[in-house]
Amino acid sequence: xxxxxxxxxxxxxxxxxxxxxxxxxxxxxxxxxxxxxxxxxxxxxxxxxxxxxxxxxxxxxxxxxxxxxxxxxxxxxxxxxxxxxxxxxxxxxxxxxxxxxxxxxxxxxxxxxxxxxxxxxxxxxxxxxxxxxxxxxxxxxxxxxxxxxxxxxxxxxxxxxxxxxxxxxxxxxxxxxxxxxxxxxxxxxxxxxxxxxxxxxxxxxxxxxxxxxxxxxxxxxxxxxxxxxxxxxxxxxxxxxxxxxxxxxxxxxxxxxxxxxxxxxxxxxxxxxxxx
Amino acid sequence: xxxxxxxxxxxxxxxxxxxxxxxxxxxxxxxxxxxxxxxxxxxxxxxxxxxxxxxxxxxxxxxxxxxxxxxxxxxxxxxxxxxxxxxxxxxxxxxxxxxxxxxxxxxxxxxxxxxxxxxxxxxxxxxxxxxxxxxxxxxxxxxxxxxxxxxxxxxxxxxxxxxxxxxxxxxxxxxxxxxxxxxxxxxxxxxxxxxxxxxxxxxxxxxxxxxxxxxxxxxxxxxxxxxxxxxxxxxxxxxxxxxxxxxxxxxxxxxxxxxxxxxxxxxxxxxxxxxxxxxxxxxxxxxxxx
Numbered sequence: 001x002x003x004x005x006x007x008x009x010x011x012x013x014x015x016x017x018x019x020x021x022x023x024x025x026x027x028x029x030x031x032x033x034x035x036x037x038x039x040x041x042x043x044x045x046x047x048x049x050x051x052x053x054x055x056x057x058x059x060x061x062x063x064x065x066x067x068x069x070x071x072x073x074x075x076x077x078x079x080x081x082x083x084x085x086x087x088x089x090x091x092x093x094x095x096x097x098x099x100x101x102x103x104x105x106x107x108x109x110x111x112x113x114x115x116x117x118x119x120x121x122x123x124x125x126x127x128x129x130x131x132x133x134x135x136x137x138x139x140x141x142x143x144x145x146x147x148x149x150x151x152x153x154x155x156x157x158x159x160x161x162x163x164x165x166x167x168x169x170x171x172x173x174x175x176x177x178x179x180x181x182x183x184x185x186x187x188x189x190x191x192x193x194x195x196x197x198x199x200x201x202x203x204x205x206x207x208x209x210x211x212x213x214x215x216x217x218x219x220x221x222x223x224x225x226x227x228x229x230x231x232x233x234x235x236x237x238x239x240x241x242x243x244x245x246x247x248x249x250x251x252x253x254x255x256x257x258x259x260x261x262x263x264x265x266x267x268x269x270x271x272x273x274x275x276x
Numbered sequence: 277x278x279x280x281x282x283x284x285x286x287x288x289x290x291x292x293x294x295x296x297x298x299x300x301x302x303x304x305x306x307x308x309x310x311x312x313x314x315x316x317x318x319x320x321x322x323x324x325x326x327x328x329x330x331x332x333x334x335x336x337x338x339x340x341x342x343x344x345x346x347x348x349x350x351x352x353x354x355x356x357x358x359x360x361x362x363x364x365x366x367x368x369x370x371x372x373x374x375x376x377x378x379x380x381x382x383x384x385x386x387x388x389x390x391x392x393x394x395x396x397x398x399x400x401x402x403x404x405x406x407x408x409x410x411x412x413x414x415x416x417x418x419x420x421x422x423x424x425x426x427x428x429x430x431x432x433x434x435x436x437x438x439x440x441x442x443x444x445x446x447x448x449x450x451x452x453x454x455x456x457x458x459x460x461x462x463x464x465x466x467x468x469x470x471x472x473x474x475x476x477x478x479x480x481x482x483x484x485x486x487x488x489x490x491x492x493x494x495x496x497x498x499x500x501x502x503x504x505x506x507x508x509x510x511x512x513x514x515x516x517x518x519x520x521x522x523x524x525x526x527x528x529x530x531x532x533x534x535x536x537x538x539x540x541x542x543x544x545x546x547x548x549x550x551x552x553x554x555x556x557x558x559x560x561x562x563x564x565x566x
Contacts, residue, residue, distance in 0.1 A: 014374040020366065021383035024443065028386055030410070031398050043408040046417065089296065092289035100286035108294070110561055115301045117553035119501050121522045122542040125529045126307030149300045156293060181285070210391040212504035213522075217530065227504065230393045234400075234508035241402055248394045259389035260382050266445075267452045271490050275449050 028252070035059070035245035042241035058246035066229070068247065075225035075251075077140050078215070079208035082147035083201055086155045089148075091197065094159035095189070099171065109160065113272060116153040120213045131218060138220045146218065147208045155204055158269045162196025199265035202258055209255050226251040305546075311539035318533035331540035335528075341541075343516040344524040347431055351520055352499040354435040355442060356492055362439075363446030363491070364484065368476075370447070371454045388444040392504035399437045400426065400509045430510045430518035437505055442498075446491045453487035454480065493556035500549055521545050 022029075033049070034042050041052040062068045097105050127146070128137075136142030166189065174188045212227040219228050230251055233244045259266075267275055315327040335341055370381065387395065403409050404425040412422035425433040457480065465475050503522045506512055512519035512527065519527070525545060529538025 009372075010374055013369065013372045014376065017369055017372075017374050017380050018376065020369065021380035024440070025383040025386050027395070027398055027403065027440070028390065030402060031394075034402065045408075045413050047410060047413055089293050093293035096286035096289040100282050102283065102286070106561070108290070110557055112293070112297055114553060114557060115297050117497055117549055117556070118301065118305075119522065119542075119545045119549045121501065121503070121525045122546040122549070123304035123308055124526065125311060125535050125538050125542060126304040128530065129307075129535070130304075149296060152293060152297060181282075206389060210389070212392040213501065216393075216504060216507065217526070227391050227393050230391070230397060231504065231508050233397055234393075241408070244397060244401060248398060252390050252394055255391070256386060256389045259385070263381070263385055263448065266385075266388075267449050270445070271449060271494060275452055275487050275490055 028256075031245045032249050033245075034241055035249045037242050037245075039240055039242045042245070058242045059250070062243050062247045062250075066232075066247075068229075068250065071224055071226050071229040072250065074140060074219075074223055075209055075227075078143045078147060078223075078225050079205045081140070081144040082151065082208050083155075083204040085144065086148045086152050086204060087159075087197065087201060090152060090155040090159055090200075091193075094156050094163055095185075095193075097156075098160055098163035098166070099168065109157065112153045112156055116150070120150070124217060128217065137218060138223045140223045142218060143215060143223060143225070146214045147211055150211070150214070151204050151207055154207070154269060154272075155200055157272045158200040158203065158265075159193075159196060161268065161272075162200070163193060165196075166192045199262060200269070202262040203265050203269045206255055206259055206262065308539045308542045308546075311535050312543050314536045314539075316535040316539075318535060327536065331536045332544075335537055335540045335544065340516050340519065340524060344519050344521045347516070347518060348500065348520040348522075350431060351435055351438070351502060352496055354432075355439045355499055356495060358435070358439040359442045359446040359495065360488060360491065362443050363450045364488075366443070366447040367450035367454050367484075368480070370451055385444045385448055387440050388442070388448075390441065392441065393508055395441055396437055396505040396508045399433075399440070404433055426510050427514065430514065434502075434505055434509060434518055437509070438499065438502055442495055445495070449491050450484060450487050453484055457483050489559060493552065493559060496552050497549070497556065500545075500552070521548070 035058055036054045036056070037048070037052055038055060038057070041048055044052075097109065131137045131142055136145070170188060170192075171184060174184050179188065209225075210227065212231075215225050215227045216231060219225070226247075230244075230247055233240075233247065312331055313326060313328060314324050315330070316324045366384065370377070370384070374380075390398075401409065403411055406412050406422045406424040406427075409422075411425075415422045462475060462479060465479055470478070501522050502520060503526065506518055506520065506523045507526075510518045512523045516524075521541070522545065525538050525541035528534050528541055
């Protein structure tokens with residue numbers, strides 16, 4: 001009897017959970033489907049779900065008309081570049097704070113976090129003017145610099161929470177055995193730190209890829225990543241659902257896949273270790 | 277066993293990060309503060325002059341500021357309400373055993389990874405458009421008049437879109453917190469005759485309180501700065517019906533080229549965000565000691 005009730009409950013929960021999951025995912029699914037339609041099918045009433053002439057023409061048109069690949073590469077360069085530079089600066093800092101903590105370490109960490117809470121619009125004007133004056137407006141380098149700086153606190157924090165979990169005794173043991181600082185870092189710490197660094201890398205590429213305040217305000221045609229490129233579809237002449245869908249699908253697909261891999265790190269990274 | 281030598285090395289390793297962040301914080305902040313006391317419009321170069329608090333007076337007494345402040349609060353509050361309540365319900369549902377847990381989890385988390393401009397445009401055109409949107413098709417099929425979402429309820433529509441983006445975040449964090457709940461405690465309560473409701477209110481909700489607080493604080497930081505969703509859907513309109521503080525300052529600085537006024541607005545936004553930040557920092561700081 002009890003088992004029967006349990007199975008029935010499980011079936012009900014299964015149906016409810018799948019219904020909610022599909023409803024939440026539906027806009028993305030609909031976008032992907034629409035990207036394979038002709039423009040006429042895309043706005044057909046009643047809407048067509050699966051039975052239409054599937055076509056790849058939108059993907060071709062989007063590339064031809066607007067040099068989609070260039071914007072895609074901007075996104076790649078900006079998100080990967082800013083994350084790698086950020087890691088380069090953050091790994092030593094997080095390492096030092098985790099393994100050689102001083103009296104001020106906690107204050108320092110909190111202060112770094114506080115810079116993240118500065119609303120971007122509060123420094124929009126000066127940054128825009130600085131960028132204009134030194135010629136960084138609408139350049140990849142300019143955006144790499146800004147995104148490195150805005151994500152640096154998150155990178156340091158994530159690395160710090162990972163590094164702190166590496167047992168200190170293992171370092172002492174290595175030191176006892178006569179390991180130099182270099183050997184300690186290279187052969188003891190690095191292998192243990194790689195998973196944490198990889199998760200940090202992944203999450204930060206996602207955050208940088210989707211960043212849509214600075215990318216919209218500091219770029220025009222040349223360095224515009226996908227966030228800014230897609231925004232150009234908001235003008236009336238850009239109202240082509242199938243093409244909008246194709247551009248959108250290509251913009252979100254890589255990050256969606258990376259995102260699914262980093263679900264667990266997401267919680268930890270975005271709550272600064274407050275929820276694990 | 278930190279030696280003097282390793283302390284010096286540590287300081288050396290930390291300093292690049294500290295110097296960069298320090299520069300990043302102080303230089304633009306000082307400039308914003310300085311500009312906010314200047315009469316400075318990009319369309320009138322060479323006319324800059326000290327105006328004292330005039331920019332603040334102008335910004336704070338502008339009716340648009342009051343609208344923007346109200347809209348900001350409604351936007352933050354509305355999204356928090358939807359995502360927290362929805363998130364708790366979803367977390368409770370997904371925490372139970374069912375077939376295909378992994379896949380459903382992936383479906384639910386997906387909107388969080390969609391870039392803001394894409395989600396806003398997809399919702400605006402393919403769902404909420406009064407002529408060709410799916411909702412309009414559905415309304416017509418039911419014999420109803422299609423609803424022009426962005427004309428008649430612009431702010432509510434944006435709240436809806438932003439909630440869709442943030443619901444996965446709230447759900448994921450609350451689910452993580454729920455999974456750390458001691459199952460034995462629940463079973464014991466059940467044995468003692470506690471119904472599902474009292475188990476929820478007396479055991480689960482108190483356990484989730486901390487995670488809910490974290491969700492509220494972190495989302496608030498991001499929601500105060502919602503920008504792309506407004507830019508590509510309504511441009512803050514009609515009128516100021518969907519202008520939040522971030523968008524107002526953007527419009528003042530980069531559309532009207534009023535550097536002084538925009539900077540004064542920026543300072544106001546920083547002050548408001550700081551009030552939220554203080555609470556968040558306290559929470560995270562406490563956790564650091566634990």
